[in-house]
Amino acid sequence: xxxxxxxxxxxxxxxxxxxxxxxxxxxxxxxxxxxxxxxxxxxxxxxxxxxxxxxxxxxxxxxxxxxxxxxxxxxxxxxxxxxxxxxxxxxxxxxxxxxxxxxx
Numbered sequence: 192x193x194x195x196x197x198x199x200x201x202x203x204x205x206x207x208x209x210x211x212x213x214x215x216x217x218x219x220x221x222x223x224x225x226x227x228x229x230x231x232x233x234x235x236x237x238x239x240x241x242x243x244x245x246x247x248x249x250x251x252x253x254x255x256x257x258x259x260x261x262x263x264x265x266x267x268x269x270x271x272x273x274x275x276x277x278x279x280x281x282x283x284x285x286x287x288x289x290x291x292x293x294x295x
Contacts, residue, residue: 201240203232210236262287 202208206229213221228234265286269279 199240200237203229203236203238205229205231206236208236210234258287 203210206212210229210232211226211234212229213225214227215222215225229236232238262283265283266279269282270276274282
C-alpha cells in the first residue's frame with residue numbers, strides 16, 4: 192500500500208501545460224482544428240505529483256481475502272452456468288457463507 196503524504200502540481204508532460212493535444216498529424220505537423228482535451232490532465236494543463244510517499248503492507252485480514260477470492264470464483268462459475276448477475280450473487284453468497292445449497 193502506498194499513501195501519499197504531500198503533493199504538488201506540475202505542468203502536464205503530455206500536453207506541455209496547454210490542456211489539449213493534437214489528434215491528427217500530416218507530414219509530422221499537427222492538423223489545424225484537430226485539438227482535443229488532454230487525457231492526462233483533463234484539460235487543466237497541470238497534474239499532481241507526489242513529493243513524499245509512505246509505503247507499508249496492505250492492512251488486510253487474511254481470512255477475509257480468502258473468502259472474497261472464493262466468492263469471486265463462485266460468482267464467475269455461476270455466471271458461466273447462465274445465471275443472471277443477481278442470481279449468481281445469491282448463489283456465490285450461499286456457497287461461500289453456507290446459507291443453503293447451490294441451485295445448480
